[in-house]
Amino acid sequence: MSFFRNPEIKRQLLLYFLLTATVSGILFCCDWVFGVLALSICLLFSTVHFLVTYQRYKTISSFCADLETLLHKDAQIRFDRYCEGELSILQNSVKKLTVRMRDSEHKLREEKEFLSNSLSDISHQLKTPLTSANLLLAMLNDPALDDRTRQKYISNLKEILLKIDWLVNTLLKISKLDSNTDDFVPAHVSMNELISAALSPLLISMELRAVTVEKAIGSDAGFYGDLSWTAEAITNILKNCMEHMSEGGTLKVEATENAVFSEIVITDDGSGIDARDLPHIFERFYKGKHSSSSSVGIGLALSRMIIIRQNGTVKAENTGRGARFTIRFYKCTI
Numbered sequence: 001m002s003f004f005r006n007p008e009i010k011r012q013l014l015l016y017f018l019l020t021a022t023v024s025g026i027l028f029c030c031d032w033v034f035g036v037l038a039l040s041i042c043l044l045f046s047t048v049h050f051l052v053t054y055q056r057y058k059t060i061s062s063f064c065a066d067l068e069t070l071l072h073k074d075a076q077i078r079f080d081r082y083c084e085g086e087l088s089i090l091q092n093s094v095k096k097l098t099v100r101m102r103d104s105e106h107k108l109r110e111e112k113e114f115l116s117n118s119l120s121d122i123s124h125q126l127k128t129p130l131t132s133a134n135l136l137l138a139m140l141n142d143p144a145l146d147d148r149t150r151q152k153y154i155s156n157l158k159e160i161l162l163k164i165d166w167l168v169n170t171l172l173k174i175s176k177l178d179s180n181t182d183d184f185v186p187a188h189v190s191m192n193e194l195i196s197a198a199l200s201p202l203l204i205s206m207e208l209r210a211v212t213v214e215k216a217i218g219s220d221a222g223f224y225g226d227l228s229w230t231a232e233a234i235t236n237i238l239k240n241c242m243e244h245m246s247e248g249g250t251l252k253v254e255a256t257e258n259a260v261f262s263e264i265v266i267t268d269d270g271s272g273i274d275a276r277d278l279p280h281i282f283e284r285f286y287k288g289k290h291s292s293s294s295s296v297g298i299g300l301a302l303s304r305m306i307i308i309r310q311n312g313t314v315k316a317e318n319t320g321r322g323a324r325f326t327i328r329f330y331k332c333t334i
Helices: 007-030 032-072 087-140 147-178 191-208 227-243 299-309
Strands: 187-190 212-217 222-225 250-257 261-268 312-318 323-330
Touching: 007 032, 087 147, 147 299, 187 191, 187 227, 191 212, 191 222, 191 227, 191 250, 191 261, 222 227, 222 323, 227 250, 227 261, 227 299, 227 323, 299 312
Parallel strands: 212 250
Antiparallel strands: 187 222, 250 261, 261 323, 312 323
């Protein structure tokens, strides 16, 4: 029987045998009646002890079998079977471990699914411009092509390559934020400096579209965060607003600070956000109803990640005459 092959049980058997033999031998020397009585009592206690021990070992063995099943199969353990005596301590610890294991497994599955979807989206986003670039290269190889058309194709190819470069760089930044390997350097930044840095890449485009920017920035307004990353987040939001405005439109940027948070409000007089798109506008690779054909759907997603990374929030809403984005950087954890 495997129970009696256990080293611990063997030692207990030896100890009980020696004690029984010693006590019974001593009492037999005094009186055989006392010796028989002592032998009977020792055998009774030994039998009861080993029966209880056998039952405990049997329960532990069942518990180990259930754990083995849990590790190799998708099964459930009925912990209520092991909630008596000293097993209750082990039961509590294993139950916590099981909950953590299931949470980790669930998160791992979600991450794998998200990674698979992201890779699919990325490959789709890269496939279209790469196909266009290959077609342009094939047409540029035509010796009969006139200089004017050749220059047009080269210009189109440059635009495509710039788009691919922007897409790859943006995806790398998103990947950094996902894996918490970003290089944020927080410092106190004035709102004037932040808004100027955010508007700088868009000045030429705004001038070509005759877009007017109205700024209302508090003289002492500022926030604690990374200037470069935050400026990029604001730029993406400003760019999104500008793309949904007609020529000659007005873009308003307001910035204030109070004891609780620093706030930036960006308002445009464009077409606004479709009600069906509003709940999904910050989702990765989501393209709204009024998005341009060149839109990828990651600019606003990156903006949201950057803002949240710095203890901030961003909200999009319609004003009736356009869209409004409200960004807040809180001074304490919310």
